[in-house]
Amino acid sequence: MKVTVDIVIFTIQSDELKVLLVKRGIPPFKGQFALPGGFVHEDESLDNAAMRELREETGVSDVYLEQLYSFGEPGRDPRERIVTVAYYALISADRSQLAAGTDTTEAAWSRMSKLPILAFDHRKILEYALERLRNKLEYTTVGFQLLPEKFSLTELQGVYEAILDKRLDKRNFRRKIELLKILKPTSEYRRGGQRPARLYRFAAARFEKLKDKGILFPF
Amino acid sequence: MKVTVDIVIFTIQSDELKVLLVKRGIPPFKGQFALPGGFVHEDESLDNAAMRELREETGVSDVYLEQLYSFGEPGRDPRERIVTVAYYALISADRSQLAAGTDTTEAAWSRMSKLPILAFDHRKILEYALERLRNKLEYTTVGFQLLPEKFSLTELQGVYEAILDKRLDKRNFRRKIELLKILKPTSEYRRGGQRPARLYRFAAARFEKLKDKGILFPF
């Protein structure tokens, strides 16, 4: 029985949640889009296999990566019995350039709201990943993983809105973030729009303390 | 690469959370306790493999069963590379008699508060399962899976207390359950203690409606 890892790689571009898909160059499902993935090597852990695939497709490492679920229906790959351990990863917008040429496959960011037909059972995997991401958003700080180191409050709210696919109230959002005390204001401002927006940094250390007390994200 | 399923089978006996362990008859870890499990057959799904193992160990089917996480460190089994897909199952007290003789291994319920040393990385799997169960308890109705069809409110509260390992306020607990409107009172009473306790039945259909509205368990 063979074991692969498939990775749902999310990012946010233009206020939209996107996922990385690769076009298959060989049968089965030749020409269709699929999630990036590959075989787990004999001497590497599942996590390491996922990290390797991620690096091969995008060139990035050191990003948020979490195991999702394992899929192993007989027949999910028409050639042979394959069990795949699915992962999802979050890449900040400023690092979501693709690693051109590191892989022979054609890869592209696809909008979650307008997905093509996917090979194998990858549609199911993707839906599961989105559900997990939405849940995690509500009681963890995964949202920050999709932003650069410094970001404005509007940008942070945009991440939440893109993932949850609904509008949030600006003042209530800011109050909740404020109460969590997990942001450190910088002295920098994002210019380029109209009024410049103050930039903040995620203060993870403070969040760890909150977790210990059982205080969590109330979105 | 070989794929196995391991199952964390929970039940509640004498107001305590217990887990099914089997004593290993062969090396490695001969004589130590381990989670029940076995190889995934070539033609069965992961879920079916888990259900089969569960039935072989306990004789029960048609119980709550959920995939937990996959573990695949090289070296987690000293003999060869094995990826295990862990599941957890919930069995109600009235069905937790062991299927004697259906399997050659020696199986026993062990208190979660007093676990023996476990083989392989099974301690880690068990801790992960307990964490998942505790989380699910707070926003799903898994708790009911550990009770017989009819149960008293005190028994239900006992399930929550055993799993969360903390005392809950009786009146607040009852009010919350009441508000959810997921229990149907029967005309039966549990006798044998002092004052007889009214028995209730879980009305799953009502819960589905709540889920649709996003209303969840507030424990």
Place this chain on the structure above:
DNA sequence: GCAAAAGTGTTATTCTTACACCCATGG
């Protein structure tokens, strides 16, 4: 009649939600 578990409400506090205007800058 008394020990033991079942059952039952109120209040204070905290959290959530809805809602509208002024501010700083770029053009």
Place this chain on the structure above:
DNA sequence: CCATGGGTGTAAGAATAACACTTTTGC
């Protein structure tokens, strides 16, 4: 000077948490 997105507070309603006594039965 005006268009654009940034920034700020309040009040009503809902949810949560703390808390003690009466009732029904078995022995």
